[in-house]
Amino acid sequence: MIPFPNIDPNLISIGPIHVRWYGVMYVLGFLAAYLLIQKQERAREIGLVGVVAQDLIFYLAIGLIVGARLGYVLFYQYNNYAAYLKNPVEIIATWHGGMSFHGGLLGAALAGWIFCRRRKLPFPAVADSVFVTVPIGLGLGRLGNFINGELWGRTTNVPWAMIFPDGGPLPRHPSQLYESLGEGLLLFILLWRLRQRRFRDGMMVVFFLVFYGIIRFIIEFFREPDVQLGFLATFFTMGQLLCLAMILAGILLYFLLRAGQTGENVAQR
Numbered sequence: 001m002i003p004f005p006n007i008d009p010n011l012i013s014i015g016p017i018h019v020r021w022y023g024v025m026y027v028l029g030f031l032a033a034y035l036l037i038q039k040q041e042r043a044r045e046i047g048l049v050g051v052v053a054q055d056l057i058f059y060l061a062i063g064l065i066v067g068a069r070l071g072y073v074l075f076y077q078y079n080n081y082a083a084y085l086k087n088p089v090e091i092i093a094t095w096h097g098g099m100s101f102h103g104g105l106l107g108a109a110l111a112g113w114i115f116c117r118r119r120k121l122p123f124p125a126v127a128d129s130v131f132v133t134v135p136i137g138l139g140l141g142r143l144g145n146f147i148n149g150e151l152w153g154r155t156t157n158v159p160w161a162m163i164f165p166d167g168g169p170l171p172r173h174p175s176q177l178y179e180s181l182g183e184g185l186l187l188f189i190l191l192w193r194l195r196q197r198r199f200r201d202g203m204m205v206v207f208f209l210v211f212y213g214i215i216r217f218i219i220e221f222f223r224e225p226d227v228q229l230g231f232l233a234t235f236f237t238m239g240q241l242l243c244l245a246m247i248l249a250g251i252l253l254y255f256l257l258r259a260g261q262t263g264e265n266v267a268q269r
Contacts, residue, residue, distance in 0.1 A: 006149075009147055029136055037129050052121075056112070059114065064105075068104030069103070071099075075102065076238060112127060128201055135185070135212075139183065142177070149164050152223075153178070175219060179219050187212060213250065
């Protein structure tokens, strides 16, 4: 067993002001996206550089935060809808914890679509340029979860198991680190290499949806289900069900692209 490092979740504390590692991970993720988007040939072709790229990141940040919070309430708190209706402020109370990746993905996608409509940019090409950078933020975010000592894994006796401060007395999988490596590093390497090949606009989104869905679905078998939900459909978690929906959406998008686009849309990224 490996001791949990007990890193202070607050990077900086000045009186009532706290800068948390988790928030810093968000900032670093968006900064990485801003830099990596502009390194892609396809992004430069459509003018997604400089101020335009900065504006896109702003839209995505707002969409992600709003979507992640609403997604958490809708997907993971459906047993508590009555409480949220009685106290609607809790819906936006991000400081109380609770963010959903799948909700954040939908929120960011909607914000990106609005941005493209206003800027008159091709949404599939912009989405491709963004999605290949997303794993960086995902990997960093999972490190933030690990530092917070939250979203721990299921009990186990593997040599690298850890006892989390709020996870009870039994050793558990450090599933946050599994996700950081799988959804972060591994997925980024796959997408960054694939983007060097010539695909129709929109295909990088397909790859992200399918690969992320598969990786997260597998890792969820090592992660403790959300206490307020437990297992769904006998032994699946909510995260796994949402990942299955992602995989199906990716497959559907693939066939839509195959049916609706021509070779003129093939581009180097």
